[in-house]
Amino acid sequence: MAELLLHGFETVLQPGILALLAAGVICGIIIGALPGLTATMGVALLTPLTFGMNPVSGLVMLVGIYCGAIYGGSISAILIRTPGTPAAAATVIDGHELAKKGEAGKALWMSTVASFCGGMFSALCLAFIAPQLAKVALSFSSPEYFALAMFGLSIISSISGDQVLKGLIAGFCGLILAMIGMDPITGFPRFTFGDPNFLSGISFIPVLIGLFAVSEAFASAESMLKKIDIDVNIAGMWPSWAEIKTCIKTIIKGSVIGTIIGIIPAAGADVAAFVSYGECKRSSKQADKLGTGVLEGVAAPESANNGVTGGAMIPLLTLGIPGDAVTAVMLGALMLQGLRPGPMLFKDNADVVFALFAGLILANVFMLIFGLGGLKLFAKVIMVPKPILVPIIFILCVVGSYSIDQRVFDVGVMLVFGVIGYFMQKLKFPISPVVLALILGPMAERELRTSLVLSQGSLDIFFTRPITLLLFGLTVVSIVGSYIAQVRKQKKAQAQAQGGCPAD
């Protein structure tokens, strides 16, 4: 395995690929820093750029964007009290307080270093854990893959936040959408209305761009934000060694928390950041000062949110189950490059996989270098006015969708789903379940029907295999657990509204 990783580094350490990785990290940091643009949107928007590239180049660039975007959100969180991405929401608490005290430079330094540590830890975990998990997954057959798809789909309830019912509805709509095209077993055309454009199904990337990018651009066009002025001085202030020492334990804990949460499908960087911040509040010697502007309050969430990046790629690469919304997009990108995530990926395309591991490790190094060196520049980027940015996003969406197959049809799909996504956001229907269902729905149907062919129609095939039973059990736990969590949250909110219980 060490040899494969070394070979991966040799592949990535080429000038062209390094340049793409650097460009990806820089684009990611800029996208993350801009409020209103999420990491998911950035990866969705820039995925079409990877079509003309070989798999290693394209995927390494996307990984760079992912790392950069998760970190970049902290820049606006600290400077203007607005998280650039949901992952940086916890960073606002102490980050902006530090900026108000005139210590924005220290806060930004700590967020960069903590992000690097968390990201690097999770990248190393990915490189060592994923191949072992893939060996277990090699024994999977159609029943296991069906159960895995069901477990993946059950995550819909987790990623729906407070709207579990609406999330399930969105997921089932996505599943119905996935039925368009040729039946995977018999080849019968379903819901194509005689149009050859529908024979291969709805193209995934235009749907992604429409749902995540265009809908957000509509919302931005509707609600014009005022021009942002940054009046904090970020020049040259680094923490002292004594200040850094107080954060080391927090960074280690945050990195572990982030990696573990990243491995759990659907729990993303925002969850990891808050869990880490909560743990810091519980165990820190400076717990009473948290919230007033202490460096630990920046180190905890930032190490955790970047710790998710490698962790989320473990289930993605080994099982084909995305760890969060961004890796759901990357799943689509992998498939478009002709790479099917899962244990066979490690067998048939080990060179690509280990190059990806090396790319993720190097992406964190670039993030550290550009983060520390380019902070003033990135701070200026936040000030790009919305009237200039939003139209550029619209045009980029059109060009990106067109570039897939040079069809205006894909642009039309993108626009339709942009409008649908806009209404979904207005009506508080989560968007991620649609994407997850679109990816996993065909797999679920294909493996179910293949399993029934193998068993000649008997359902016993699903209940006599231990891994299948385990995955079904996890599916039930996932759905029931999410529902119970939502009910508890609603009851707590009601009790707080009545003034019966103190807030945490």
Place this chain on the structure above:
Amino acid sequence: MKIGNYVAAVFLFALCGSVWYLSADFPGSQGNIPGPAFFPRGLALVLALLTGLLLYTNRNTSVKEKLFDFHGPGIKRALIMLATTVAYSFLVNIVGFILLTPLCLLLMMLIMEPEKIVVKVIASVATTAILYLVFEVGLNVPLPAWSF
């Protein structure tokens, strides 16, 4: 939100009904092996049940958020941006990327904020140039050209 949920429910029931109706002509199951209609119909059924549950829970919703402010400039701006993007999508294959993109970008930027025209002209032209260099030159992805 309450009215919005009711409208969404109508669309969802219509979707379920359409899926059920359209899948009636699909080939049937072969023995115990489900045919092409099995999954779509199963999904439509479950979706109809979930939509019914949404209607039921919506009865008790007291949230009266106003989803759209039709009198404010925001929704009009969003609609104009949509119309411009749609027009761009159809016309770009005729007029060509290099000619149409900076014009559309400038138009949309001025719709968002009708000031600082020079900055917006520079931004439109620069964006077009960057996109052309990245896609057409860097990635060999052909962009629409002038048709005439």
